[in-house]
Amino acid sequence: MRYIQRQSMYARSLHWIHTIACLSLYVTGLILFIPSLAAAVGVTTVQGARIIHRVMAAIFIIAPVASVFIQPKGFVHVLKGWFFKWDDKDKEFMAKFAKYLFFGGKEHMPDQKYMKSGQAVADIPVVLLSIAIALSGIVLVWPDFFGGGSIVRWSLLIHDGVMVLLGVMMIAHIYIGAGIFQPYRGSGRIMFGDGKVSEADALYHWGTWAREVLKAGGKDVTTE
Amino acid sequence: MAETAIMYDSSKCTACKGCQVACKQWNQLPSPLTSDEYTFTSSFQAPLDLASNTWLIINFSEEDKEVGIDWNFMRNSCFHCTEAACEQACPVGAISHKDNGAVVIDQEKCIGCRYCVASCPFSVPRWSEKDNKTYKCWQCFDRTSAERSPACVSTCPTGALQFGDRADMLAAGRDRVAALKEAGFDKAELYGEEELGGLHTIVVAQRGLEAHGLIRDPKIGITDFWQILKPLGGIAAAATVGGLGFSYFMARNYKRDVMVLDDATDKLVKVEEVEK
Numbered sequence: 001m002r003y004i005q006r007q008s009m010y011a012r013s014l015h016w017i018h019t020i021a022c023l024s025l026y027v028t029g030l031i032l033f034i035p036s037l038a039a040a041v042g043v044t045t046v047q048g049a050r051i052i053h054r055v056m057a058a059i060f061i062i063a064p065v066a067s068v069f070i071q072p073k074g075f076v077h078v079l080k081g082w083f084f085k086w087d088d089k090d091k092e093f094m095a096k097f098a099k100y101l102f103f104g105g106k107e108h109m110p111d112q113k114y115m116k117s118g119q120a121v122a123d124i125p126v127v128l129l130s131i132a133i134a135l136s137g138i139v140l141v142w143p144d145f146f147g148g149g150s151i152v153r154w155s156l157l158i159h160d161g162v163m164v165l166l167g168v169m170m171i172a173h174i175y176i177g178a179g180i181f182q183p184y185r186g187s188g189r190i191m192f193g194d195g196k197v198s199e200a201d202a203l204y205h206w207g208t209w210a211r212e213v214l215k216a217g218g219k220d221v222t223t224e
Numbered sequence: 225m226a227e228t229a230i231m232y233d234s235s236k237c238t239a240c241k242g243c244q245v246a247c248k249q250w251n252q253l254p255s256p257l258t259s260d261e262y263t264f265t266s267s268f269q270a271p272l273d274l275a276s277n278t279w280l281i282i283n284f285s286e287e288d289k290e291v292g293i294d295w296n297f298m299r300n301s302c303f304h305c306t307e308a309a310c311e312q313a314c315p316v317g318a319i320s321h322k323d324n325g326a327v328v329i330d331q332e333k334c335i336g337c338r339y340c341v342a343s344c345p346f347s348v349p350r351w352s353e354k355d356n357k358t359y360k361c362w363q364c365f366d367r368t369s370a371e372r373s374p375a376c377v378s379t380c381p382t383g384a385l386q387f388g389d390r391a392d393m394l395a396a397g398r399d400r401v402a403a404l405k406e407a408g409f410d411k412a413e414l415y416g417e418e419e420l421g422g423l424h425t426i427v428v429a430q431r432g433l434e435a436h437g438l439i440r441d442p443k444i445g446i447t448d449f450w451q452i453l454k455p456l457g458g459i460a461a462a463a464t465v466g467g468l469g470f471s472y473f474m475a476r477n478y479k480r481d482v483m484v485l486d487d488a489t490d491k492l493v494k495v496e497e498v499e500k
Contacts, residue, residue: 001484001495032337033454038316039333046316046335102467104474143338144351152342153446156313160450164457168464175468182478200482203492214485 004202004213005220007195011074014067015191021059022170028053029163054141061134081115082124089208090117101176105183111207126169133162196222225323228368228424229390229416230377231397232299235404235430236384239268239282239297243376243385247280247301250364250375274300276352279361280376285437298436299385299427301376302327302348302361306421309444310340310349310360312451325390325424326363334358345420345442363424393426400428411435420444 007015028049031037038046068075084090089110097118100107115123139146139155146152175181179188186201202210213220248255254277256262262271269284280301287294304327311319311327318333319340329340329349336356340349349360364374368387372378377387386393397414404412411432416423419442429436483492 032315033457035315035317043316043333043335050335050337102471102474105478140337143342148338148342149347150342150445152338156339156342157446157449157453160453160457164453164460167457168460171461171464172468175471181468181471182475183480199484200495203483203485204480211485211490214487 001224002199002214003196003222003224004199004210005195005222006190006197006202008074009195010067010071012191012195014063017059017063021056021063024052024056025060026163026167026170028056033160033163057134057137057141060130081113082120084113084115084120086117093117094121100183101181105181111211112205112209114206114209116206122169122173126166129162129166129169132158133166136162225369227390228324228326228388229304229393229426230363230374230424231386231388231393231426231428233384233386233397233400233428233430234297234299234436235400235409235412235428236382237282237297237299238382238384239284239295240381241270241282242379242381243299244278244280244282246375246379247361248278250367251279253277253279274348274350274360276350276354276357276359278350279359283437285435287431287435294431294435296431296435296437298429298438299376299425300437301425302363303346303416303420304361304363304424305419306423307444308420309343309345309447312444313339313343313447315339322365322369324363324365324368326365326368327424328362328365329358329360331357331359343444343447345439345444390422390424390426397426397428404428404430 031041031046031049032053041049089112092110093112094117096107096109100109136155136159139151140159143152146155176184177187177191179185184205186198187205189195190197197205199210199214202213247253265272267284269281271278271281274281280299283298283300285296285298287296304325306321306325308319308321308327311321315337316333316335318330318335319327320330321327334357336351336358338351338358340358341347341351349358351358364372364376367374367378373387377385386396394414394417397417401412401414409430411429413429413433415427415429415433415438416425427436427438429438433440482495484495484498485491486493486498
């Protein structure tokens with residue numbers, strides 16, 4: 001069967017760096033979010049968690065921002081994926097997705113481009129929420145610089161609220177992306193493996209894109 | 225232990241600052257030892273603000289009159305609120321109420337996050353860069369638990385500061401406000417009876433709350449939402465996991481044919497057919 005290179009080594013590395021940062025931020029952040037958890041682990045662990053939280057927060061911010069400059073073409077590619085002209089297939093995908101997700105994946109989904117319309121709809125809020133959690137976190141690290149008081153209170157509210165929203169989206173992302181959701185089995189190789197996806201899976205998930213790549217051939221299509 | 229409170233009567237206060245000194249002395253809080261460490265402002269108020277090593281100051285508020293000025297003094301320190309925003313904001317449970325109502329910071333647990341500093345409507349807790357901890361008045365709990373008055377109260381020469389059962393302090397405060405009104409101070413008010421669930425520092429404001437720099441009807445504000453977010457976050461996570469668990473269950477028998485592209489016809493065909 002033919003395989004298509006869907007994600008480059010760079011994209012996968014960035015994904016895993018960010019994954020480690022995100023998971024570390026959640027674990028260390030929850031210690032500060034839940035007082036009983038902080039009490040259970042003790043002050044030294046809490047202080048350690050705060051330091052790790054800040055180091056990981058720096059990675060969380062720097063890694064994607066640096067990528068815009070290191071891989072500008074990749075950034076443009078992602079932007080094009082988000083801001084596309086919606087056609088009937090994209091609308092049909094969105095209309096069917098909830099039923100597809102919750103009722104056994106039996107729904108026949110329309111062909112999709114490189115980025116599914118549903119993924120674009122989820123990704124844009126994730127980016128905006130990530131910016132919000134990063135900015136509010138910066139205020140919390142240097143509260144005196146930002147004048148303290150109400151800006152800190154709002155920042156903490158935003159930081160915690162966005163954490164909840166991003167947490168929910170991250171759980172859903174892991175469920176779908178890692179192939180725990182049965183119709184997505186096989187797609188795990190894209191990030192867990194060498195970035196390739198089988199022709200069959202590519203055609204099932206991103207029909208329009210897969211046909212384009214398979215027809216074009218080239219180094220992105222290999223046979224195993 | 226019964227609920228106790230400090231009562232500060234601004235009409236009896238001469239701003240001698242004995243309470244400030246006693247606070248520093250008892251709690252072993254260092255003062256600047258070099259000259260000119262405080263910026264000169266021409267005010268008699270010194271220090272100008274609370275700090276991690278200054279838990280009590282007397283504020284000097286001057287009000288211009290036709291002839292001369294009125295000096296409206298105010299004891300600036302922790303009010304030990306029943307609904308304490310600092311306690312609610314503390315992510316590690318370092319701030320708690322003692323049985324008598326005093327709100328204290330456990331320095332062993334404090335991580336210096338400064339959420340209490342941001343949340344206090346009176347701007348009382350102060351963070352120390354030196355040891356990354358936050359400090360404030362603890363109503364001399366070591367003294368009060370041994371049935372002694374807080375240091376500031378014990379040193380007050382005019383009786384402007386009193387300490388005792390909160391109910392007694394409130395009763396005394398009400399009487400004092402009535403007496404002040406009779407004496408012509410129409411704006412005299414009692415502060416701390418209902419504010420933030422009841423304060424454990426009661427103030428007799430001789431010339432009204434605003435004249436003494438007191439916040440009328442203080443609110444905890446958005447700190448309340450921080451508390452809502454915690455159970456809400458748990459519910460959201462549980463609902464997501466539950467929903468996705470349902471999705472997983474519904475798709476447990478999912479199967480699909482492995483379809484590949486037939487380049488010749490540009491149609492999808494079963495992989496078995498291509499392999500033949």
